[in-house]
Amino acid sequence: MFRLDNDTLAFRFTATLTNRNGSRFERLTSPQRLELWLRANDLMDTPTTATEDDLRGAQDLREAIHRIGTAVCEDRRASRADVGIVNTASELGDAHLVLESGRALWKSAGDNPIRDALSIVAADAIAVLGGPDHDRVKACQGDGCTGLYVDTSRGNNRRWCSMNICGNKAKKSAMTARAD
Numbered sequence: 001m002f003r004l005d006n007d008t009l010a011f012r013f014t015a016t017l018t019n020r021n022g023s024r025f026e027r028l029t030s031p032q033r034l035e036l037w038l039r040a041n042d043l044m045d046t047p048t049t050a051t052e053d054d055l056r057g058a059q060d061l062r063e064a065i066h067r068i069g070t071a072v073c074e075d076r077r078a079s080r081a082d083v084g085i086v087n088t089a090s091e092l093g094d095a096h097l098v099l100e101s102g103r104a105l106w107k108s109a110g111d112n113p114i115r116d117a118l119s120i121v122a123a124d125a126i127a128v129l130g131g132p133d134h135d136r137v138k139a140c141q142g143d144g145c146t147g148l149y150v151d152t153s154r155g156n157n158r159r160w161c162s163m164n165i166c167g168n169k170a171k172k173s174a175m176t177a178r179a180d
């Protein structure tokens, strides 16, 4: 199961690996799973077959986004290598947005739909991490989660990447602790 409840595309992508600080849980376990994720997020509508190289490239991009996001949360400068990975991924893509039956869809214009789709994720990461919302980028306080999100709450006091998953877990353990 993918976790698709993050409003920020780039962070939805980083959530394909969870618990980076603990029992790492990888959801992009094969090139086919990468394809599935890209389709589930409306980033690719062309038939194509992802390769092991595509998967490795996607995972490298994902981890670079996650490291930069974590640096932004902690008010640190991101590594140049990571910035390079994200910028290159953004640069290499050739995709455009179209309106189709009332729905916004990404179309690949290049010869590599996977690369085009990943460039959309990279561009989204750049817009979030370097845009007006960058000081609302936060790391989930859920136990070991390490998920990133943009805190759009009015009080700027949201603590979890997902209310349904990490928020509920935290509430449950607080209740258990009180019951003990």
Ligand SMILES: [Zn+2]
Residues within 6 Å of the ligand: 140, 141, 142, 145, 146, 147, 160, 161, 162, 166
């Ligand atoms: Zn979380």
